[in-house]
Each structure stands twice: as C-alpha cells, then as structure tokens.
Amino acid sequence: MGRLEVLKTYKVYIGGKFPRTESGRYYTPTNAKGEQLGNICLSSRKDVRNSVVAARKAFGGWSERAANNRGQILYRIAEMLEGRKAQFIEEIIFQGATKKDAEKEVSIAIDRLIYYAGWCDKYTQVLSSVNPVASAHFNFSVHEPMGVIGVVADKHTSLIGLVSLMAPVIAGGNTCVVIASEGLPLCSVTFAEVLNSSDVPGGVVNILTGKVGEMMPPLASHMDVNGIVYSGDDKKEIKDLEESTALNMKRISVYSADWMNSDEQDIYKIADCQEVKTTWHPIENIGGASSSY
C-alpha cells in the first residue's frame, strides 16, 4: 500500500512563534504548471499589528546587543541555511525555477548573510565621522538603528529577495516585519524556521504571508514603524507607500535590483535604516597642535 504523504502546514512567524493568521483565512497559489503550492496564510492587518508589537518589544534587546554578537547570530543563520540547502532548492524548483537557478539562489542567500554578518561590527566605523566645526567643540556623528522596519520583499523571488532586504536591516540593529512574496511564499516560511533555530531572538524578524495590497497600507501608516524598505518597481505601490508613510515621516528605501546578482550587496543598505546622531561635546576642537586630547 502506498504511503500518504504528509503535507507541510505553512504558518506565519510572529514574535518567535508560528501561529496561524488570526483571520483564519488561506490562499492557494499555484506554480506555472498549475500545481498548488500549499495552503498559505492570508494574513490580515491585525497580524501586521501583532507583528509590530512583537518587533517593538524585541528592538530594545536586539539593538543593545554587542555588535559582534549580532554578527555571530547572522553567521549562524547562514550556517543553518547551509544545512537545509536541499529543502530550499526543492521548494524553489517547485515554485517554478530551474535546478541551476535554484542552487544559485540559495548559495547567494547564504553568502549574502555572511557578508552582512561581517559588517555588523564594522559599519559604524566606516559610516560614522568626526566633523570639523567652527567652535571649540568635539563634534561627532554616529549611526544608530531606526527601530522597527517594515520590509516588503521582492515579489519575483522566494528566498533571495527576502534575505537581501532583511539581512542589512537586522545587521544594523533594527527589528523588522517582513511581507513575503505573495506568489512565491514557500521559502519565506521555511526561512522563518531557519531563523527560529539560529539564536535570533523572537520578534527580531517577523514574517507574514498574504496579499501585499492588504498588509502594506496598515504597515506603512503604522505610527510605531520607523522605516520601510521595498523591493520592486510597481509605480502605484510606491506612490501609495510614499503617501501613507508621510504620517510619521518614515524613511522609505525603494530598491529595484536583481538580487540574484552577487554584487547587489553593500554597506549603504545598512545605512538606509540608520539614524545619524550628531553630538557636540564641549571640550575643544580636537586634533590641533595644542590640543590636550
């Protein structure tokens, strides 16, 4: 007698837990052959709200963690992803990619995590500055995480688009709420399992599946979200984003990139989610010949 295959239940990831959407709704995306990918949670605005609460709660601890420890944790995500490579490749192929592209996508995702893991304890040295000012002050600017970031992941990839946006956000000490690709959601949920088993504190990354059009507006207008990163080139979505983020003057970063290109990674993606704090310290303008410091 043949064995009945056990199908995976794809759930969302909020605050380090895997609940079903509070709305109880599902959708069933299909691949090009018309095969059903699975029953995927159709998250609601209340899931967005709950995720933001979880992300805000996690922000304190994550942003105060030693930078090198954040780097170690990002590296750990890469390690865990490496260990489950085969599962991701299988899912990406099932969602319509060729074997070659799927292997490439997972490899780049792993390498990209390691790339940003390396930057964790280095980007402040590169970005921060001591500024010459026309008074007797020691004036310096340092970069600090913005807080809770909304991430609207790339729609055309399942894994690499999500990783490429999420990694620089959390490397910089932010926490985030990710809206996964609507049509290719499988890897986002499996990636949440990787995060859950790799020392990332609950709430640092929250991943929701469903319709971008339904989740993006409450995320963008949420007063407790400090910034949005968006991947894509949908003019209408970008315009809506700009309008609804104006409420609390969130910074939005729009990327229209080919994430499969191994060069699509840089320190400026970390900087996009940092606030610059400039301090005027009333000692003296340090560095002159007679400076006492």
Added chain:
Amino acid sequence: MNKKNGTANHRIPDFSLSPRIDKVGVEERVSRFQTRSIKTSAKLQGLKMVLNMIDLTTLEGKDTPGKVRQMCYKAQHLHDYHPGLPSVAAVCVYPTMVGVAKKGVEGSGVKVASVSTAFPSGQAPLKIKLADTKFAVSEGADEIDMVISRGKFLRGEYNYVFDEIAAIKEVCGDARLKVILETGELVTLDNVRRASDIAMYAGADFIKTSTGKIQPAATMQVTYTMLEAIRDFMDETGIKVGMKPAGGISNSKLALHNLVMVKEVLGGEWLNNDWFRFGASSLANDVLMQIMKAETGNYQSSDYFSID
C-alpha cells in the same frame, strides 16, 4: 450618590457562613464576557468611559512631588492633541503626597485618593493605621484606599477585620472609603467573597481587589465574585457599594470586558466613576492609543503619548 446610614440598622451576618463560590462556574461565566464583540461607536464610547473611570496611580518608594505633579497634569490633560477627552476619575498616591496632589488637581474635578493603613502590607497596629488615615484625610484626601489585615483574616479573626474597617470608616469623615482585599493573598474565591461581605457590612463605600503589589491581582474571576457580593449586599440592605479592580488591567480590551461584566451583573447604574473605577497606571495610554486608532484609522505608537 446616596448618603447612607451604614449598616447599623441591619443584622450583621455570620461571615463564616458566607456563600461558597463555584470556581468552575465562575470561570465559565467570565469566559462568556470575553466573547462579546464591541466595535466602532460602541467601542469608542466604552473607551471614553474607561478613561473617565481610571484612578491614575503612583505608589512607589521613589515617588517625588515632581512625579506626583506630573501625574496630576496628565490626569487632566490625557492627550491634548485630541480635544474633548474626559479626565480620569482620580489620582491615587501615598498619604505624604496628598497635599501635592490636591494642589495639582485643584479645580479640575479630579479627586485625590490616598492609600493608608500601612499600605501595602497592612502590618501595623490599629493606632498607627488610624493616625495614617487621619493624616491623609486632614491633608485633603477625597478617598481613602485602606488594606485589610490579611493575616488576621486568614487566621479566621473576622471580627478583628470587621472592627478595624469600621474604625477606619469612622475617621474617614466625608472621604469615601475603598477597602482593598488583596485577593492575591486570599487565595480562594470563597475567601474573596467572605472578605467582600465583611468589608461591605463594616462600612466600605467601595471594595477593591488589590494593592497592585501582589500577583495575581484583578483577574476577572475575582472581580466577578466581588460584583456578585455587591449585588447580594444591595438586595439585602439596599445599600449601593462601588467596585474597583486594580492591578493587571493594562489593556483596553480587558477593560471593556470588565465593563460588560459590570453591566451584566450589576446593571447600567454602576457604569460611572461614582461606582466603578479602574486602578491602573499604564491602562490610560493604551486606551488613548485605541481611541486615536479608532479616530484616525492608523495604528499608534507610544512615542506620541505622554510617559506613564
């Protein structure tokens, strides 16, 4: 508010015969209050009612006049960005801060409540508890929140507890007396019911669940048990007693569920701040954020509200 003559004309029951509480039944009943769906305009009205029932509280060793003044200001200006919001019912402070609080809320209609009787433990001789209360009243407290002697109660010395409440009531003068049962230390619902009966017959104007220093505090099961005691007392004596759950009610949803419970157990007459209060420090901001969410459609951030 009906001025009452107390229970002097009523037979004092044997408190050891207070009704026993069916815990499973209470849990079942309470869980039904939590399934009520309150939306849109009803929710908004409920939230504003909650605001107006809050006793904004600071009861810490580190309280300073500055902190109390700040709280008094908040009591009257909950969120000036949104005009037309009610003020809270009262501010609740230690006796030494009553003078400062009184000045802080002058002319606003916000009352000043003072804890007393060696709050929160209540482990002091009656003489000192009376002096503590007299001091708070003389400083101008409109309301006195006393604690019962839980140690005596648990030892079965119900007469001591009764007499103590009656003695404190006597020195309260015009100030309304809230009697804190500290239900977290009474352990069983049977005890909660018995302590409620003792407090009401001894002259309490309000019965209050907790000090906020002990967990669990104002669970819905405990509040429900006390509301039923109030209803039975009303039926027996015709005297209305107020209710104040305190501690642990930190979000709007829970507060609204409490209002539903009050309405369904005691009726609409209790739905104002003469007869129902919330003792809370962080509830106000959550309610404000919910009100702003309902009015603007956007989820709110604590960054834009005053610090608790």
